[in-house]
Amino acid sequence: MFNSTLTENEEFSCPVDGSIMITASHLPYNRNGFKFFTSAGGLGKPDIKDILERAADIYKNIANDDSKGAETAASLDVKRVDYMSVYASNLVAAVRKAAGNIEKPLEGFHIVVDAGNGAGGFFVGKVLEPLGAITSGSQFLEPDGLFPNHIPNPEDKTAMKAITKAVLDNRADLGIIFDTDVDRSAAVDSSGREFNRNRLIALMSAIILEEHPGTTIVTDSVTSDGLTTFIEKKLGGKHHRFKRGYKNVIDEAIRLNSVGEEAHLAIETSGHGALKENHWLDDGAYLMVKLLNKLASARTSGLGGGSKVLTDMVEGLEEPAVAVELRLKIDQNHPDLQGGSFRDYGEAVLKQLENTVELDAKLLKAPVNYEGVRVSGYGGWFLLRLSLHDPVLPLNIEAPSKEDAVKLAHDVLNAVKGFTALDTSALTKFVGV
Numbered sequence: 001m002f003n004s005t006l007t008e009n010e011e012f013s014c015p016v017d018g019s020i021m022i023t024a025s026h027l028p029y030n031r032n033g034f035k036f037f038t039s040a041g042g043l044g045k046p047d048i049k050d051i052l053e054r055a056a057d058i059y060k061n062i063a064n065d066d067s068k069g070a071e072t073a074a075s076l077d078v079k080r081v082d083y084m085s086v087y088a089s090n091l092v093a094a095v096r097k098a099a100g101n102i103e104k105p106l107e108g109f110h111i112v113v114d115a116g117n118g119a120g121g122f123f124v125g126k127v128l129e130p131l132g133a134i135t136s137g138s139q140f141l142e143p144d145g146l147f148p149n150h151i152p153n154p155e156d157k158t159a160m161k162a163i164t165k166a167v168l169d170n171r172a173d174l175g176i177i178f179d180t181d182v183d184r185s186a187a188v189d190s191s192g193r194e195f196n197r198n199r200l201i202a203l204m205s206a207i208i209l210e211e212h213p214g215t216t217i218v219t220d221s222v223t224s225d226g227l228t229t230f231i232e233k234k235l236g237g238k239h240h241r242f243k244r245g246y247k248n249v250i251d252e253a254i255r256l257n258s259v260g261e262e263a264h265l266a267i268e269t270s271g272h273g274a275l276k277e278n279h280w281l282d283d284g285a286y287l288m289v290k291l292l293n294k295l296a297s298a299r300t301s302g303l304g305g306g307s308k309v310l311t312d313m314v315e316g317l318e319e320p321a322v323a324v325e326l327r328l329k330i331d332q333n334h335p336d337l338q339g340g341s342f343r344d345y346g347e348a349v350l351k352q353l354e355n356t357v358e359l360d361a362k363l364l365k366a367p368v369n370y371e372g373v374r375v376s377g378y379g380g381w382f383l384l385r386l387s388l389h390d391p392v393l394p395l396n397i398e399a400p401s402k403e404d405a406v407k408l409a410h411d412v413l414n415a416v417k418g419f420t421a422l423d424t425s426a427l428t429k430f431v432g433v
Contacts, residue, residue, distance in 0.1 A: 002281050003087050005039040012081045015039065023119075023181040026153040029145035035181075041280065044247065088126035091289050095131055098293035104132025105296035109306075110172040112137040114163040116152025117144040120178030120185075123285060131292070137170030152179050154186035154196050154271040164192045174295070174307045176288050183246075184271030185284030187291055189307040195291075197269045198227045199314055204273055206313040207290055208265045209235045216263040218253040220244045221371040222325075222396045223269060225381055226318030234316050243371040245388050246272035250280050320380060320398035322405040326426040328384075330391040334421030342391035349393060349419050353384055356415035363411060378404040382412060395427065406431050 001019040008015060018038050024031040036043040036051070043051075062070065099105030111133045115121040121141030128135050139162070140149045150158045154177055167175035167188045175188035186196035187203075195203050205217045209231075216238040217231050223241055231239040242252045246268045253266035257276070267273035272282040275290075291310060298309040330342045337345050353373050357363045366374040372385025380399030387394060395412060399405035409431045416422055 001035065002037040002041065002279070002283075003090070004083050005037055006279070007083075007086060009086060012083055012086055013079060014083070014086075021181065024145070025183075026116075026118075026147075026151050026156075026180050042247075084122055085126060088122060091127050091285060092130050094286075094289050095127075095292050095296055099296035099300050102296070102300065104130075105300065106292065107132030108134070109174070109295060110134040110136075110170065111174045111176065111292075112139070112163070112166045112170055112172045113141070114139050114159070114166060114175065114177045115141045115143075116150055116159060116162075116178065116180065117142060117147050118152040118178060118180035118182065119143055120152075120182045120285070123176070123178070123182075123288070127285070127289075131296075137166050137172060139166055147180075152177075154179060154184055155269075160186070160188075160194055160196065164188050164194065168192050174291070174310075178284050179271065182284045183282045185273075185288050186271050187288065187310075189311045191311070193311060195310070195314075196271060198224050198319070199317065200271065200273075201267050201269065202227055202230050202314045202317045203310060204265055204267055204287065204290065205231050205237060206235055207294055208275070209237045212262070212264045214238070214262075215265070216240050216253075216256060216261055218242055218249050218256065218263050218266040220246075220249050220268040220270075221369075221374070221385060222383060224318075224320060224323075224398050225376065226320065230314075230317045241368075241370070244268070244385065246270065246274075246282050250274045250282065254280060321400050322380075322402050323398045324396070324405065324430065326395045326397070326409075326430060328393040328395060328416075328427060329423040330393070331421045331423065332391050336419065336421040343386065345419070345421060346386040346391070346393055349416050349422060350384060350386065352419070353412065353415045356411075360411065375408075377411070378407045380404050380408055382408045384412060393422070 001021045004014055004016050004019050006015055018036065021035040022032055023035060036048060095105060096102060111128055113124050117140045124135045124138045124141055150162050153159050159177060163175045163177040173190050176185065178185050186200055188194055201219055201223060209215060214236060218240045221241055221244050228239045231237045242249055249268050250266045253263040256263045264276045273287045274280045274282045278286050294309060303309055330345055332342050350373050357365050357375050363375050363377040372383055374383040375381060378399060382395060382397045384393055384395045397405050397408050399408060409427055413424060413427050413431055416424065
C-alpha cells in the first residue's frame with residue numbers, strides 16, 4: 001500500500017495520492033482497523049484524528065439525499081488493479097540485482113513459507129518461484145481471518161514451531177514466516193534454528209553493517225546485553241537501544257539521521273524492521289528479501305548454498321540461558337491508587353525501584369536508558385517498564401542461569417512489594433516464594 005504511493009505506472013493509476021489497508025494484524029477478525037499511507041509514510045494518530053474530524057464535518061453538512069448521490073458517483077469511478085504483482089516484481093528485481101542480474105538466483109534452494117493464513121501467501125508464487133526456488137511444503141498460504149492453523153505472529157511459540165517443523169520435515173534450506181499483514185517476519189535455518197527476536201536483529205545488523213560499516217542500529221528497549229556486545233564489539237557498529245513500539249524505533253532512527261548520526265536499520269524484537277533504503281517502512285517481505293539477497297550473492301561468490309551463510313553471520317552472539325517476561329498488572333479500582341491514573345501509579349513503582357537499586361552495590365542502573373528502569377547484576381539484567389497502552393508493568397529478565405534470574409526477580413519483588421494495587425503473583429511464582 002505504501003509503495004503504491006511511490007510507483008510511477010499509469011496503467012495501475014500510480015502513484016496514488018493515498019492508500020488504505022484493512023487489517024487487525026494478528027488480533028481476531030473483529031478488531032479490524034485501517035492503516036493509512038501517503039508518500040510520506042504511514043499516518044500517525046494526529047493525522048487520523050484530523051481525517052475523522054474532517055469526515056464527520058463533511059457527513060454532517062451533506063443532506064442525506066446528496067450523500068447517496070455522492071456515494072453512487074464514487075462507486076462508478078472504482079477501478080480494480082492487481083498492484084500486488086507490481087510490488088512483488090520489485091522484490092524479485094532486488095534479489096536478481098544482488099546476485100548480479102541472474103534470472104533465477106535461488107534455483108535449487110528449497111525455501112518454505114508459513115503465511116499463517118494471513119496476507120503473505122503471495123510471497124511463494126510471486127517472489128520465490130520466479131527466482132527459481134523450490135517451495136514445496138509451504139503452508140497456510142490462503143487468507144483466512146479466523147486463523148484456523150495458528151496465530152500468524154513471529155513471536156508466537158506455536159507459530160514458530162509450525163515453521164520449524166515445516167523446514168525439518170521438508171529438509172528445506174530456509175523457512176520464512178510472516179505476521180498477518182506482513183509488516184513483521186522471521187526465519188528458520190536448515191537445522192531448525194530460529195532467526196527471530198535478538199537473533200533476527202543480530203542477523204540484520206550483520207547484513208546492514210557489511211553495507212554501511214560503523215552505522216547505528218536502533219532497537220527497542222528489551223534487546224539483550226549480548227546483542228549490544230555483538231553489534232559493537234564484533235560488527236563494529238553502534239547499538240542505540242530506545243523505547244518499545246515500532247513507530248518509536250523508526251522515528252528515533254529518522255531523528256538520528258536528521259542530527260547527523262547515520263542509522264540504516266530500525267528494528268524491534270517483535271520483528272518490525274525498517275531500513276533507510278526502503279523509506280523507513282516496516283516491511284516484513286523486504287526484510288526477508290535482504291536475507292534472500294545474502295543467499296543469492298553468497299552462491300554467486302562461490303561461498304556455497306544453503307542457509308549456513310546466514311547462520312555463520314550470527315556466530316558469536318551471546319544468548320542468555322534464561323529469558324522471561326512477567327507482566328505485573330495494576331488494579332485500576334484498588335484504593336491504593338487514591339483516584340489517580342494507572343500511569344501515575346506505575347511511574348511511582350518505577351521511581352521506588354530506581355531508588356532501591358541505587359542503594360544496592362550488587363546492581364548497576366544502565367547509564368543510558370530511554371524507557372523504564374534497566375539494571376545489570378548477577379551476570380544478567382532486568383527491565384521494568386510501563387506498557388504503552390495498558391495498566392501493566394512488563395518485567396523482562398535475562399540471566400546466565402535460573403538461579404541468577406531468580407536473584408534479579410527477588411530484588412524487584414522486594415522493591416515493589418509495598419504497592420498493593422500491583423499484582424505481583426507472576427513474580428512471586430517465579431521466585432518460588
